[in-house]
Amino acid sequence: MTGVGRVLVIVYGIMALAATGRSFVQIVEKFDEAPLAYTLSAVSAVVYIVATLALVFAGSRRWYLVAWIAIGFELVGVLVIGTLSLAFPDLFQHPTVWSLYGYGYVFIPLILPFCGLGWLVKHPPLEDREMTDAAAAAVTS
Numbered sequence: 001m002t003g004v005g006r007v008l009v010i011v012y013g014i015m016a017l018a019a020t021g022r023s024f025v026q027i028v029e030k031f032d033e034a035p036l037a038y039t040l041s042a043v044s045a046v047v048y049i050v051a052t053l054a055l056v057f058a059g060s061r062r063w064y065l066v067a068w069i070a071i072g073f074e075l076v077g078v079l080v081i082g083t084l085s086l087a088f089p090d091l092f093q094h095p096t097v098w099s100l101y102g103y104g105y106v107f108i109p110l111i112l113p114f115c116g117l118g119w120l121v122k123h124p125p126l127e128d129r130e131m132t133d134a135a136a137a138a139v140t141s
Contacts, residue, residue, distance in 0.1 A: 005055070008119055011112060012052040018105070019045035019097045026094070034094035040081060044097040044109070047074050051116065064125040071120070075113035078102060082110065 023041035031038050047070055054067035082101035085092040092099045102109030 005119060005123065008115060009052060009055050011108070012048055012055060012116070015097075015105070015108065015112065016045065016048035016052050019048050022097065030094075034092075037092055037094040037096045037099070040077075040096040040098065044074075044077065047077065055116065055119075058120065058123065059126045061125045064120065067116070067120055071113050071116040074109075075117070078109050078113065 019041060023038060023045045026034075026038040026041055051067060051070040051074060054063050054070050057063035058067045078098045078101060081092075081096060081098035085096075085099035095104050097105065098109050101107055
């Protein structure tokens with residue numbers, strides 16, 4: 001992994017650390033105040049951890065699929081939680097990582113899954129690239 005892929009992994013890693021730290025503090029200190037919001041922060045932390053690992057190992061077909069699932073789930077989560085936090089602010093009196101589309105994180109949670117999915121589209125697993133290259137060579141010869 002080079003260039004943009006490395007930057008993407010670093011940003012996902014930072015989000016994983018930030019979301020994990022936030023959810024840990026929220027759950028330990030005041031879980032009873034907003035269990036839904038703090039549970040959603042923990043879920044987002046797990047998603048960022050899985051997405052980071054999946055992007056690092058996305059050269060294999062299995063991890064590539066895990067990356068698609070994790071980042072797809074992240075995108076749906078950001079859009080659903082972001083919309084719900086605007087439509088029903090009483091549900092989210094305490095902020096989560098994905099509430100208000102990641103407002104507390106400068107909207108990085110909203111932008112990041114689009115970047116991740118775009119990278120995955122342009123960088124299929126190594127096995128698929130080798131098969132495509134072999135098929136192209138067979139057609140041209």
